[in-house]
Amino acid sequence: MFNKGSELLNLCNEKNKKISEIVLLKEQSFSDLTIEEIREKMMDALDVMKESANAALNQKIVSVSGMTGGDSKKVEDYRKNNKPLSGVFINSAMAKALSTSEVNASMGRIVAAPTAGASGILPSAILSAKEKLDLSDEELVNGLFTASGIGEIVAKNATISGAEGGCQAECGVAAAMAAGALVEMSGGTPEQALDAASFALINVMGLVCDPVGGLVEYPCALRNASGVVNAFTSADLALAGVKSLVPFDEVVEAMYRVGKALPETLRETALGGLAATPTARRVTGNSPQ
Numbered sequence: 001m002f003n004k005g006s007e008l009l010n011l012c013n014e015k016n017k018k019i020s021e022i023v024l025l026k027e028q029s030f031s032d033l034t035i036e037e038i039r040e041k042m043m044d045a046l047d048v049m050k051e052s053a054n055a056a057l058n059q060k061i062v063s064v065s066g067m068t069g070g071d072s073k074k075v076e077d078y079r080k081n082n083k084p085l086s087g088v089f090i091n092s093a094m095a096k097a098l099s100t101s102e103v104n105a106s107m108g109r110i111v112a113a114p115t116a117g118a119s120g121i122l123p124s125a126i127l128s129a130k131e132k133l134d135l136s137d138e139e140l141v142n143g144l145f146t147a148s149g150i151g152e153i154v155a156k157n158a159t160i161s162g163a164e165g166g167c168q169a170e171c172g173v174a175a176a177m178a179a180g181a182l183v184e185m186s187g188g189t190p191e192q193a194l195d196a197a198s199f200a201l202i203n204v205m206g207l208v209c210d211p212v213g214g215l216v217e218y219p220c221a222l223r224n225a226s227g228v229v230n231a232f233t234s235a236d237l238a239l240a241g242v243k244s245l246v247p248f249d250e251v252v253e254a255m256y257r258v259g260k261a262l263p264e265t266l267r268e269t270a271l272g273g274l275a276a277t278p279t280a281r282r283v284t285g286n287s288p289q
Contacts, residue, residue, distance in 0.1 A: 001026045005153055005194050005248035012190040019180065019190050020142040023149035042141045045111050049100070049123035052110045056099035063105035067283060068217040072098035075225075086229075089132065093232065094225040096124035101221035114151045114160040117167075117216040118174035120224035122147055125178035125231045129185050143181035150180045150197050157249070158256035162209035163268040165259025171220075171227040172207055172255065175200040178231035179238070188239050194248040196231075196238035201251050203230050206258050208266035210273025213284035219274055 001022065002008040011022050027038050055061060057076045062069030072095050078084065079091035100120035104110045113122040126140050126147075151160065154173050159165040179196035183189075188196075204227075212218045238244075244251065265272030274280055 001029065002149075003153070003156055005150075005197075005252070008149060008153065009190055009194065018142070018146070018184055019149050019193055020145035020184060023145045023152075026149075027145075039138075039141055042144050043137065046126075046137060046140055046144060048109055048111050049113075050127065052100040052103040052108065053096040053120070053123040053127050054099060055108065056102045057095055061099075061102045061106050061108070063102065063215070063217050064107055065105075065213065065215055065217065067213065067215065068105055068221060069102055071221065072096075072102055089128065090229055090232070092131075093124050093128040093228045096127060097121055097224040097228045098221055100124065101217075101224045105215070105217045105221070113147070113177065114155065114173055115162070115170045117162060117211075117220045118170040118224065118227065120221070121171060121174035121227040121231060122178045122181070124224075124228040125182055126185070128228070128232075129182055133186065135185060139185055143185045146184045146193060147177035147181040150194070151177045153248075154252050154255075158252045159259060161268075162211075165256060166207055166262045166267055167209040167220075167223060168201070168204050168207040168255055169259055170209065171223040172201050172204040174224075175204070175227040175230040175234065178228065179234040182231060182235035183238050186235065186239055188235075192238040195242070195244040196234045198244035198246065198248045198251045199234035199237050199242075200230050201255050202244075202246075203234065205255060206262070208262060208273050209268040210266060210275045211268060211270055212275050212280040213286070214268075214270035214275070 056072035060070040075095040084091040097120035110119045126143050159169045162170045176197035179200040180193040183193040183196045
């Protein structure tokens with residue numbers, strides 16, 4: 001039914017439907033499941049997102065390597081006991097994003113949306129929006145279908161792999177998916193949802209993938225925290241009426257070209273960026289002799 005953002009928008013306008021509704025109809029057309037069964041499966045994914053986004057808020061969860069852990073609880077405690085410069089809401093969202101990242105690094109159960117390394121952004125965004133806007137779980141499921149439609153378009157026309165396109169293709173795409181979902185859940189139009197997705201990708205265009213020790217921990221978790229902030233600011237820009245000068249499909253194409261242009265050392269090989277610093281090499285036992 002659609003492979004491009006422009007095709008998705010045309011369908012939304014022709015049928016007077018939201019992005020989530022079009023995505024759900026497309027899913028049904030390729031499945032033996034009913035609409036209700038598809039929604040139930042997405043509700044199962046939402047339940048896993050809830051668990052991972054809250055698991056590390058009040059207890060220290062340490063990664064298998066021991067390199068990271070406990071940051072979600074630190075941010076949550078800071079939110080509760082101080083006056084955060086970026087506000088209580090943003091700090092709460094960052095804590096949830098870090099929580100899922102820490103669950104992932106400790107080999108817990110997460111939803112890769114679109115990847116494990118970027119798995120904290122979408123859950124944090126929609127769950128924070130639930131609290132802010134008093135949304136139902138059914139409305140969150142709608143947001144997840146919107147997010148999945150945006151992610152599908154990027155996966156088909158570019159990449160969601162850090163090894164192929166840098167972290168812009170992981171945390172950037174996750175933020176774009178979340179931004180689009182936030183717009184729809186806030187009552188925005190399909191056009192605004194794709195504008196928000198465009199902004200989220202533009203904001204991190206060229207972001208490298210440089211995991212220390214080759215592990216999806218550092219700086220991945222930090223980029224999940226900043227990624228959810230990116231999603232909220234991008235959604236607010238679109239909801240305010242700001243338009244993306246460059247259409248979503250062209251932004252996706254540009255992101256792909258930029259990713260391909262990144263040197264191999266900056267595409268998840270742990271050979272460049274932060275992974276190549278003296279401290280990173282020392283921590284991972286790879287110090288030059």
